[in-house]
Amino acid sequence: MKTELTLHQRTLSLHRFPKRNNETLQAWDAGDEYLINHVEELALAHDQNVLILNDHFGALSCWFSQRHQVTMMSDSFISHQATLANLEQNHCNPITMASTFDPIPKDVDLVLMQLPKSNRHLIWLLTQLRLALPADVPVIAVNKAKEIHTSTLKLFEKYLGATTTSLAWKKHRLVFANANSPKALDVEPFTSWQVEDHDIQLDNLPNVYSGESLDLGARFMLPNLPTGLGNKRVIDLGCGNGVLSVKLAQLNPDITLTCVDESFMATHSAQRNLDKNVPNGTNAKCLTNNCLDGFEAHSADLVVCNPPFHQQQAITDHIAWQMFCDAKHVLSTGGQLLVIGNRHLGYDGKLARLFGKSNVKQVAANKKFVILQATK
Numbered sequence: 001m002k003t004e005l006t007l008h009q010r011t012l013s014l015h016r017f018p019k020r021n022n023e024t025l026q027a028w029d030a031g032d033e034y035l036i037n038h039v040e041e042l043a044l045a046h047d048q049n050v051l052i053l054n055d056h057f058g059a060l061s062c063w064f065s066q067r068h069q070v071t072m073m074s075d076s077f078i079s080h081q082a083t084l085a086n087l088e089q090n091h092c093n094p095i096t097m098a099s100t101f102d103p104i105p106k107d108v109d110l111v112l113m114q115l116p117k118s119n120r121h122l123i124w125l126l127t128q129l130r131l132a133l134p135a136d137v138p139v140i141a142v143n144k145a146k147e148i149h150t151s152t153l154k155l156f157e158k159y160l161g162a163t164t165t166s167l168a169w170k171k172h173r174l175v176f177a178n179a180n181s182p183k184a185l186d187v188e189p190f191t192s193w194q195v196e197d198h199d200i201q202l203d204n205l206p207n208v209y210s211g212e213s214l215d216l217g218a219r220f221m222l223p224n225l226p227t228g229l230g231n232k233r234v235i236d237l238g239c240g241n242g243v244l245s246v247k248l249a250q251l252n253p254d255i256t257l258t259c260v261d262e263s264f265m266a267t268h269s270a271q272r273n274l275d276k277n278v279p280n281g282t283n284a285k286c287l288t289n290n291c292l293d294g295f296e297a298h299s300a301d302l303v304v305c306n307p308p309f310h311q312q313q314a315i316t317d318h319i320a321w322q323m324f325c326d327a328k329h330v331l332s333t334g335g336q337l338l339v340i341g342n343r344h345l346g347y348d349g350k351l352a353r354l355f356g357k358s359n360v361k362q363v364a365a366n367k368k369f370v371i372l373q374a375t376k
């Protein structure tokens with residue numbers, strides 16, 4: 001797997017975060033290269049204020065920090081950590097880090113954007129750019145050509161302004177736009193809905209996983225969550241909007257809850273949903289983190305987990321594996337990990353390897369999902 005990006009006689013050494021010995025996934029894509037090549041051709045004056053949105057692992061930040069003042073905004077804690085590590089590794093100039101829920105910085109000269117996965121997140125970013133940018137500031141976005149649909153360009157036109165695209169290069173395309181639509185549109189940051197059959201109303205910030213409807217796995221997990229936990233220490237690992245935590249706290253008012261997600265918008269939404277849905281409040285904190293990095297061994301009695309199956313654009317089960325390993329580390333002896341997953345993902349095999357076959361049991365199953373319990 002390549003870790004050296006060489007362009008224009010300059011080489012960057014780039015890694016994903018967390019850095020893994022047997023990594024198979026590259027830390028940049030052809031979209032990063034396309035953006036870099038395009039901007040190099042523009043021959044910008046030095047010291048421009050460059051806003052980089054959704055840099056995946058820091059390739060763009062490292063590149064442009066050499067000659068410009070860079071602000072990197074991303075909702076992903078992993079992207080923040082990867083960017084900081086790659087900046088250090090390549091002895092780059094310092095940059096400013098922000099989340100995509102922070103205000104757009106002042107005096108931006110150029111915006112570069114890796115297009116986000118969800119249209120809701122894109123709409124949020126475009127509305128914020130439209131409100132903050134003068135019309136002459138170029139916005140250049142990139143994605144795989146097959147992910148840039150006519151509907152994507154319509155969103156640019158509607159929420160930002162005049163939009164054109166480049167030819168495709170290495171299966172990627174650039175989108176050029178300016179903040180000059182007739183009127184800045186108001187977009188509510190939260191999307192709110194009621195969870196059917198449960199006394200739960202969820203508010204979801206734009207980049208929250210399954211932010212427009214309940215995840216099917218979570219739906220199956222809700223009626224299978226444990227009661228009678230007393231004052232146990234519970235972790236919701238990959239909490240998203242916090243739906244599992246809310247239900248756990250409603251069923252078990254005395255538990256101590258820690259909700260963890262790598263999305264800043266997720267942990268913000270989870271905290272808000274706990275505050276709104278648990279009548280007498282909870283003993284809960286929501287933490288933006290990579291899995292359970294930094295958690296102490298034997299510090300939890302139950303970990304509940306509906307794991308992710310991709311990192312950025314890549315489908316992978318290594319984060320689920322990391323979550324299971326971390327859960328085993330933080331659980332007290334006799335503590336339990338409760339996992340939901342699609343049948344075909346084979347989490348039973350993974351948990352058996354970690355916890356021992358006789359310590360893993362199936363709690364519930366339907367055609368699509370299994371819920372597994374592993375005891376340490």
Ligand SMILES: C[S@@+](CC[C@H](N)C(=O)[O-])C[C@H]1O[C@@H](n2cnc3c(N)ncnc32)[C@H](O)[C@@H]1O
Nearest residue numbers: 209215218238239240261262290291306307308
């Ligand atoms: C399948 S979703 C589950 C969300 C929620 N618990 C539910 O059941 O609807 C997985 C969550 O894991 C989060 N996630 C992905 N990678 C992570 C990591 N390295 N550390 C912490 N959370 C992560 C994602 O942001 C996402 O919210």
